[in-house]
Amino acid sequence: MRHRLGWSALLMGLLVLGGLFALRQFNGAHAAPPAADALEEAFKKARAEGKYRMLLHQIKVDKDAETYGQFKDLGHQTRTEYAGQKELSPGYWVYVAPYWYVWRDKTSVQRGKRAWGPEQATGEPDTDGAGDIQTAWASASQDGQKEWLTLEYDEFVTPTAVLVHETFNPGSLYRVTAFKPNGEEVELWSGTDPTETDSGRGISEVPVKANFKTNRIRIFLDSPAVPGWNEIDAVGLRDKDKKMYWAVAVDASSTYAQPFQDAPAVTPARVRDERLERLEQEVRELRATVEELKKAVKKDK
Numbered sequence: 001m002r003h004r005l006g007w008s009a010l011l012m013g014l015l016v017l018g019g020l021f022a023l024r025q026f027n028g029a030h031a032a033p034p035a036a037d038a039l040e041e042a043f044k045k046a047r048a049e050g051k052y053r054m055l056l057h058q059i060k061v062d063k064d065a066e067t068y069g070q071f072k073d074l075g076h077q078t079r080t081e082y083a084g085q086k087e088l089s090p091g092y093w094v095y096v097a098p099y100w101y102v103w104r105d106k107t108s109v110q111r112g113k114r115a116w117g118p119e120q121a122t123g124e125p126d127t128d129g130a131g132d133i134q135t136a137w138a139s140a141s142q143d144g145q146k147e148w149l150t151l152e153y154d155e156f157v158t159p160t161a162v163l164v165h166e167t168f169n170p171g172s173l174y175r176v177t178a179f180k181p182n183g184e185e186v187e188l189w190s191g192t193d194p195t196e197t198d199s200g201r202g203i204s205e206v207p208v209k210a211n212f213k214t215n216r217i218r219i220f221l222d223s224p225a226v227p228g229w230n231e232i233d234a235v236g237l238r239d240k241d242k243k244m245y246w247a248v249a250v251d252a253s254s255t256y257a258q259p260f261q262d263a264p265a266v267t268p269a270r271v272r273d274e275r276l277e278r279l280e281q282e283v284r285e286l287r288a289t290v291e292e293l294k295k296a297v298k299k300d301k
Ligand SMILES: [Ca+2]
Pocket: 142, 143, 222, 223, 224, 225, 226, 227, 228, 229, 230
């Protein structure tokens, strides 16, 4: 008799656990998304007082608030998959509920600009003349693949035009997208590059209509279609008051530049630390579940 009671209690416990889990998933899926203004604030908060820059990923994981609260600066991570997202780049993970922000750079690390690196597309145009000049970004290969640049700006703006300064083999621009504050990528323009391929250099100005503010845009280049390196000197945003904004950080599909020597290395110690951290998280989650289970059983009595 005693035995039977034990088993039925256990079964009941498992059922309750399943119910709680389902409820948690349900709540997570139906949480109202934060408003755009709040998300702009969240983005700033996720920079951890200016500690990080160049957002690589923004991943919504409602339930991680249970483990990490409203804010968590998790540090550098090398995991390539998380919450169903794949092919993640290594970076600094910061949680501002309900999003993970994955950053490429630590701003305290001072680096010079590499010849033809993506960072050459930050700031105002600084390349005089047309040609293969180090102060513009160049891809790894001349025509090996389609390329893209993601440009991050200091402020959130509603652009009315995007101006792409093409200084070598222009004419490959075919698409421009912008990221909403919730991380969603939206197409702003697609078509034929307004700069002719035989014009040496040019400023490709594409008018855009966005009904949201953005601080990250991406430009797409059909490099195989335009022979030679299709170099980009700078990419500006213009708003309705004709004010110009220049990128503060740039990420690229590839680059002719050498990798930075001080890039965080993937050492065995780092991998071990991350494994430990993940284990700790699992234990915390398990503990929380047990507590919930205990409470539920108590109520049942
Ligand atoms: Ca090309």
